[in-house]
Amino acid sequence: MPDEPLDDYRVLVAVGHPLRRRLLDVLRVEQAATTSALAERLGVAVGSVSHHAKVLAEHGLVVPAPELAKDRRERWWRLGDARISWSSTQFADDPAGASASAAAYDLSVRLQLERLQTWRTERGSSSREWQDAATSTDTWLHLTPEEARELAEELTAVLGRWADHGRQGEDPRRQPVFAFAHTFPSRP
Structure with missing residues (x-):
């Protein structure tokens, strides 16, 4: 599905939260996971994951996946169909939208640079094959x-x-x- 420009800055508020962004990243990698597995992976309480997943679900970014549950107590989540794409000027005339846009962008850049720095400091523990495959x-x-x-x-x-x-x-x-x-x- 191609990215479509946002028309509601509240989606940026949802993804502008560090834990919600990490939750999305885990689901991008894992495809689907239970609330408890997400909590363990993120190092937070199950209730916190449940709350943040519901916020993301309000915007179609994650969706419940009850078909994966073994019983009624298990709550599964997977990525939704919604994609996020926006222009830095898209919400320029709305102070709340402009603030949400800047915060979401700043968080993205910070996380990208943190991942790059983590790779730089930990690459020696990766196989030679992965060290050779990594690029800049x-x-x-x-x-x-x-x-x-x-x-x-x-x-x-x-x-x-x-x-x-x-x-x-x-x-x-x-x-x-x-x-x-x-x-x-x-x-x-």
Whole structure:
């Protein structure tokens, strides 16, 4: 499903919370999990996960998955169909929306940089194969705003194809890999 621009900044408020963002990330990797498994993975109380999952469910970001439950006491969650895409100017005329947009973006960047720093400090404990496979790349481009949007759409499509590919078949060497990219005007 392609990303569609948000029309409600409250979705950004929902994903702008660090625990809810981590909960989404776990479900992106695991596909589905029980409330208790999520609580254990995130190191928080079951009640906290339940509350935050319900907030995300209000916006279609996660959905209950009762078909996975072994009994009525087990509460399963999986990712919903909703995707998150927004422009930094989309809510510029609404102070609450602009604040939510900035907070969600800042949290995303902080988490991306934290993951990168964790990899840098822990990469020596990974196999040589994974150390060789990890990449870092950047380049300078000369683009119009329209071309930058087209590039972003292409990058999103490539990452989406690879996200789907990673769910095909079982290879014991397959493990979660975090990929991110940013494009923005800048000067050297």
